[in-house]
Structures are given as C-alpha cells and as structure tokens.
Amino acid sequence: MNQNYQQQQRMSEPPSIITNKDLLYLEDAMSWELLACKKAASYANECQDPQIQQRCDQMAQMHQHHYQMLLKHVAPQTQQENLYQYNQTSNQTTNN
Amino acid sequence: MQRDQSGQRTANETHIKGQQQEYQQSRQQQYYPYHNEQQQFKHQTQQSQQQQNGSMQIKNSQTGQLSRVKGPEMNDRDRLNDMLATEKYLTDNYNVFAREASHRSLYQDVQQIHSQTHQEIRGLFNLMFEKGWYTLQAESTQQVSQAHQQFSDYQTQFASSQQQGYGQQGYRQS
Numbered sequence: 001m002n003q004n005y006q007q008q009q010r011m012s013e014p015p016s017i018i019t020n021k022d023l024l025y026l027e028d029a030m031s032w033e034l035l036a037c038k039k040a041a042s043y044a045n046e047c048q049d050p051q052i053q054q055r056c057d058q059m060a061q062m063h064q065h066h067y068q069m070l071l072k073h074v075a076p077q078t079q080q081e082n083l084y085q086y087n088q089t090s091n092q093t094t095n096n
Numbered sequence: 097m098q099r100d101q102s103g104q105r106t107a108n109e110t111h112i113k114g115q116q117q118e119y120q121q122s123r124q125q126q127y128y129p130y131h132n133e134q135q136q137f138k139h140q141t142q143q144s145q146q147q148q149n150g151s152m153q154i155k156n157s158q159t160g161q162l163s164r165v166k167g168p169e170m171n172d173r174d175r176l177n178d179m180l181a182t183e184k185y186l187t188d189n190y191n192v193f194a195r196e197a198s199h200r201s202l203y204q205d206v207q208q209i210h211s212q213t214h215q216e217i218r219g220l221f222n223l224m225f226e227k228g229w230y231t232l233q234a235e236s237t238q239q240v241s242q243a244h245q246q247f248s249d250y251q252t253q254f255a256s257s258q259q260q261g262y263g264q265q266g267y268r269q270s
Contacts, residue, residue: 014199014200015199017199018198022197025197028193029193036182036183043175043178043179047175049172051223052223055219055220056179059179059183066209069209073201073205
C-alpha cells in the first residue's frame with residue numbers, strides 16, 4: 001500500500017473507500033433517519049387531518065428511502081467493489 | 097423568513113413578538129399564557145391595528161379545527177411542528193456531513209439527501225402556511241427601496257467595475 005502510494009500518480013480525489021470518519025457519520029445519519037421515519041409514521045396514524053396524514057406518510061417514506069441510500073454505503077458488496085476498483089487503479093498506475 | 101419557519105415560534109405564537117414596537121397598547125396582551133382562544137383574539141386585534149397602519153399581513157385564515165383542543169395532548173399542529181423541527185435538525189447535520197464526507201459517491205448521496213430534506217421542509221412550511229398557522233409581515237416598499245439604494249451604493253467597493261456581477265460571462269474578467 002505504501003509502495004503503491006509512492007509509485008502511483010497522485011490521486012486527484014479520495015478513492016471510494018469508507019473512512020473511519022465516514023462510518024461514524026453514516027451510523028449517526030442512519031439513526032437519525034430511522035427515528036425520523038418512525039416518528040413520521042406514528043404521527044401519520046395519529047393525525048386527524050387527511051392532508052397532514054398524507055404528508056406524514058410521505059415523510060416516513062422519504063426517511064426510509066434515505067436510510068436505505070446510506071445503508072448501501074456500508075454494505076459488504078459495495079465495500080468489495082470499492083476495494084477491487086481501488087486495487088485495479090493502483091495496479092494500473094504502477095504498471096505504467 | 098427563516099425565523100418565521102421556526103417550530104418553536106409558532107408553537108408558542110411568539111411570532112407576534114416581532115411587531116412589538118409598533119403595538120405598544122397590546123404589549124401586555126402579548127405575554128398572556130398560552131391559550132388558543134386568546135391567541136385567536138389577539139390575532140384579530142393585531143390584524144385590524146395593522147390595517148390602520150397600512151402595513152400588510154400575509155396570512156390564511158385558520159380552519160378552526162384546532163381551537164377545540166385544549167388538553168395537554170398533541171394536536172395536528174404540534175405534530176407538524178415537531179416534524180418540522182426534526183427535519184431542520186437533519187438538514188443542519190447533513191450540512192456538516194456533506195462537508196466532511198470523503199469520496200465523491202458518498203458526498204453526492206449525502207448532498208442529495210440534504211437537498212431532499214430541505215424540499216420536505218419547504219413543503220411542510222407551505223402546508224402550515226396553507227392551514228393558516230404562519231403569519232408573514234410585508235415590509236413597506238419604502239424600507240425595501242431604502243435598502244436597495246444603500247446596497248447599490250456599496251457596489252463601488254467591489255474590485256471589478258462589472259455591474260452584472262456573478263453571471264455567465266465569467267466573474268474573473270478584468
């Protein structure tokens with residue numbers, strides 16, 4: 001890894017790898033989304049006004065969707081793909 | 097605008113506070129404890145006073161569904177306010193997350209979530225306005241024009257003499 005780093009071209013941006021900081025934020029964000037989703041869903045049940053009910057339902061769906069978007073970033077499959085890609089590109093640059 | 101959207105402010109009906117200076121007479125009323133009917137009454141008096149002063153209040157009339165509810169239990173308006181506060185909390189935090197995210201695909205996703213959450217807040221605000229839970233106060237055209245004059249004059253301080261500012265033609269031309 002260290003060797004690669006010295007030999008390869010400079011990276012113009014960080015590789016698609018989850019850093020420790022990313023993970024901490026992702027964990028936080030997923031718990032916010034989960035809570036927001038639960039809250040919106042439970043309010044949707046309690047509300048009297050159908051318009052507000054619908055809005056809450058919609059919000060619950062949005063938060064669930066966001067949760068899933070974030071979850072994808074920590075999925076093993078994504079990690080494998082990212083690592084594979086990273087190794088490919090660093091091999092390429094060292095071979096050249 | 098931002099302050100008007102604050103959940104807390106509407107929850108406590110403190111948006112009236114901003115108009116304090118203009119309404120010395122009603123000052124005492126403004127610190128009445130939370131009570132729906134009194135609030136509605138205050139609204140009406142404020143409105144009529146305002147019309148006399150000639151400034152414009154932008155507001156939908158309330159549907160009246162909520163004034164019946166007086167107990168400690170949450171009503172629909174409380175729920176919407178709470179959701180609004182939640183969404184605001186989320187955008188604040190996603191703002192930081194987006195700034196700190198490492199690689200591009202993560203950054204892009206976080207930004208997308210951030211902007212969708214903002215849109216949701218806008219939708220919530222519009223819904224609450226539609227329900228008559230937000231009162232906006234139009235600034236007098238005189239005050240607005242005065243600000244325009246003042247900040248037009250400040251333009252001499254810019255390094256570039258270009259009047260258009262940040263446009264398609266490129267702001268780096270010199």
